[in-house]
Amino acid sequence: MQIIGIALSKGRILEEAAPLLARVGLMPREDPERSRKLVIATERRDVRLIVVRASDAPTYVQYGAAALGIAGHDVLAEHGGAGLYQPLDLGIARCRMVVAVQKGFDYKGAVRQGARLRVATKYVQTTRAHFAAKGVHVDLIRLYGSMELAPLVGLADAIVDLVSSGQTLKANGLSAVEEIMPVSARLIVNQAALKTKRAQLQPLIDAFARAVA
Ligand code: PRT
Ligand code: MG
Numbered sequence: 001m002q003i004i005g006i007a008l009s010k011g012r013i014l015e016e017a018a019p020l021l022a023r024v025g026l027m028p029r030e031d032p033e034r035s036r037k038l039v040i041a042t043e044r045r046d047v048r049l050i051v052v053r054a055s056d057a058p059t060y061v062q063y064g065a066a067a068l069g070i071a072g073h074d075v076l077a078e079h080g081g082a083g084l085y086q087p088l089d090l091g092i093a094r095c096r097m098v099v100a101v102q103k104g105f106d107y108k109g110a111v112r113q114g115a116r117l118r119v120a121t122k123y124v125q126t127t128r129a130h131f132a133a134k135g136v137h138v139d140l141i142r143l144y145g146s147m148e149l150a151p152l153v154g155l156a157d158a159i160v161d162l163v164s165s166g167q168t169l170k171a172n173g174l175s176a177v178e179e180i181m182p183v184s185a186r187l188i189v190n191q192a193a194l195k196t197k198r199a200q201l202q203p204l205i206d207a208f209a210r211a212v213a
Pocket of ligand 1: 009010011012013053054055071072073074075093094095145161162163164165166167168169183184185
């Protein structure tokens, strides 16, 4: 019996994945939000949770450090998906990736005039691809969080960030001017492991599919 790891992040993803994990029979044996352990046993002796940063989940699965994982489409788009199967949209942690600007900034006008936009984001690859496809010239400023701050202090003309309720944008005088993609979390699988451990992995993937349906 080989041990199967599931890479996932605490917070939003774990919170919304918890009911799915319960239905699949993978309830953690201790609360990952409270525990300082990063490897957490589940109801099943052959499956454990690997607690990672949200943006690191695809990397752990790509290199086979975890056979399975749960990651947002935002994070997967940025990672590129090398070495991963993405068999299932789990429909959790839903939001939208958008371009947002300060109220009063004429985004459409700036784009129309071919102005060079300064765009702050942690989604550098996705943002570059989005504006390249539109033929808009951008200077990308790489941030690691709190993107909403950048336009307020003159660091950037626009940001690319996630929005769910819209409260954070609103509270900072920003508004979404363009949607880049809808986002939800996917089940991800190491491609090589799916071949070598299919007897163990396929039933788990099927169980997740039933849990979602
Ligand atoms: O904290 P860390 O740097 O490790 O990573 P993280 O901040 O990306 O992790 P986490 O747990 O916050 O988010 C994990 C995943 O949840 C993301 O990769 C998305 O796939 C998904 N998700 C869904 C979201 C949101 N909704 C969301 N609203 N992730 C972040 N947000 C943030 C957004 O960036 C903005 O700052 O919430 C704020 C906006 O929320 P509203 O409700 O005010 O619009
Ligand atoms: Mg966070």
